[in-house]
Amino acid sequence: MAPASTDHKETLPAAAVAQDGSTVAIWETSGAQKRASVQSMFAEIAPTYDRLNGLLSLNLHRRWRGIAVTGLRLSSGGTVADICCGSGDFMTEIRRTVGSSGTVVGVDFCLPMLEQADAKRIPGINLGDALSLPLQSSKFDAATVGWGLRNVPDIDVAHAEIFRVLRPGGRFASIDMAKPRNPMTRAISKFFFNTFSPLLGKLFGCPTAYTYLPESTERFASREDLIASMKKAGFTDCTFRDLMFGNICIHWGTKP
Ligand SMILES: C[S@@+](CC[C@H](N)C(=O)[O-])C[C@H]1O[C@@H](n2cnc3c(N)ncnc32)[C@H](O)[C@@H]1O
Numbered sequence: 001m002a003p004a005s006t007d008h009k010e011t012l013p014a015a016a017v018a019q020d021g022s023t024v025a026i027w028e029t030s031g032a033q034k035r036a037s038v039q040s041m042f043a044e045i046a047p048t049y050d051r052l053n054g055l056l057s058l059n060l061h062r063r064w065r066g067i068a069v070t071g072l073r074l075s076s077g078g079t080v081a082d083i084c085c086g087s088g089d090f091m092t093e094i095r096r097t098v099g100s101s102g103t104v105v106g107v108d109f110c111l112p113m114l115e116q117a118d119a120k121r122i123p124g125i126n127l128g129d130a131l132s133l134p135l136q137s138s139k140f141d142a143a144t145v146g147w148g149l150r151n152v153p154d155i156d157v158a159h160a161e162i163f164r165v166l167r168p169g170g171r172f173a174s175i176d177m178a179k180p181r182n183p184m185t186r187a188i189s190k191f192f193f194n195t196f197s198p199l200l201g202k203l204f205g206c207p208t209a210y211t212y213l214p215e216s217t218e219r220f221a222s223r224e225d226l227i228a229s230m231k232k233a234g235f236t237d238c239t240f241r242d243l244m245f246g247n248i249c250i251h252w253g254t255k256p
Contacts, residue, residue: 025215026038026041026208026212026215026216027211027212027215027216027218027219030153031153032153034151034153035109035129035152035153038152039109041208041209041212042086042110042112042113042209043110043111043112043113044206045204045209046087046110046112046115046116047112047116048204048205049086049087049113049116050087050089050116051204052200052201052210055200056196056200056213060244061089062089062093064175064243064248064250065089065090065093065146065175066093067241067243067250068090068144068146068173068174068175068250068252069093069094069096069097069144069173071171071173071241071250071252072097072141072142072144072172072173074094074097074098074102074141074142074171075097076097076098076101076102077098077099077101077102078097078098078103078141078142079098079102079103079105079139079140079141079142080094080098080103080104080105080140080142080143080144081106081107081133081135081139081140081142081143081144081162081165082094082104082105082106082107082143082144082145082146083107083108083130083143083144083145083148083158083161083162084107084108084130084145084146084147084148084151084152085106085107085108085113085114085117085125085146086108086110086113086114086116086117086146086147086148087113087116087117087120088106088116088117088120088122088125089146090106090144090146091104091106091117091122091124091125092120092122094142094144103124104123105124105125105126105135105140106122106124106125106126107125107126107127107128107129107130107134107135108125108126108127108128109127109128109129109130114127130145130148130152130158130161131152131153131154131157131158131161133161133162133164133165135165136165137164137165138164138165138166138167138168139165139167140165140166140167140170141166141167141169141170141171142166142170142171142172142173143162143165143166143170143171143172143173144172144173144174144175145162145173145175145176146174146175146176147175147176147177148174148176149174149176149220149221149226150176150177150216150217150220151216155221155226155229156229156232156233159229159230159232159233159235160232160233160234163233163234163235163255166255167255168255168256169254169256170254170255171252171253171254171255172235172251172254172255173250173251173252174226174250174251175248175249175250176220176248176249177213177216177217177220177247177248177249178220178223178242178246178247178248178249179217179218179220179222179246179247180242180245180246180247181242182246185245185246189245189246189247190214190218193213193214193217193247194214197210197211197213198210198211198214223240223242223249223251226240226251227240227251230251230253234255234256235253235254235255236253236254236255236256237252237253237254238251238252238253239251239252239253240252
């Protein structure tokens with residue numbers, strides 16, 4: 001693993017403490033407080049992350065990652081950065097496309113999540129922040145983010161950093177949770193996630209983190225706001241595709 005640029009031990013507990021001493025739910029935090037409490041939350045759930053991810057996505061997450069990677073139009077030997085790489089599942093999917101001659105680099109600020117990737121013997125992982133990537137400018141053919149942008153304190157800065165590290169013509173893909181557009185589907189999904197996600201979290205001993213999932217989805221930028229942020233960073237050719245009845249959305253863009 002690359003040298004540490006961030007130390008997860010500096011973080012606050014799952015519910016952050018406000019300046020007046022009161023506790024704030026993670027999904028209500030912003031800025032540095034959001035960064036610290038998100039980092040702490042992922043440190044807590046790292047050992048069970050893969051199992052719960054499989055359960056909550058009905059194991060469809062691999063298929064969704066495959067769709068995102070196809071849209072990157074990569075070829076064998078490509079160079080890809082996976083931001084907020086966590087336990088490394090996106091990196092594995094990308095590796096299938098770029099092959100052994102390709103380069104896949106992962107960045108995440110949570111050491112226990114990277115330790116999960118390390119345990120799976122995924123090479124190329126680095127400790128670092130999405131808002132200040134420890135990566136060279138104009139280097140990568142593509143960049144990905146899987147369920148990461150919802151968690152960063154400033155999406156515009158994250159998009160700008162991703163844009164910086166891509167070479168001209170490089171492609172970007174981000175998969176994340178979304179709110180279904182159809183009101184009926186939205187209500188059903190909200191019920192499902194508000195019920196089953198915290199319940200599963202409780203069974204696995206981390207109820208706060210899995211309450212964070214529906215709460216942060218509710219507060220997450222819309223499809224159009226994400227496109228606007230991508231364009232602000234300089235991306236062109238910005239598109240998105242809904243999956244899972246609009247509960248999951250993939251965004252793509254190109255650095256001109
Ligand atoms: C929901 S997990 C997704 C992990 C992985 N991308 C996947 O597809 O399974 C979100 C990851 O984003 C990381 N993360 C959140 N904010 C970050 C930031 N500001 N910089 C780097 N990593 C961050 C967390 O540590 C966590 O590993």
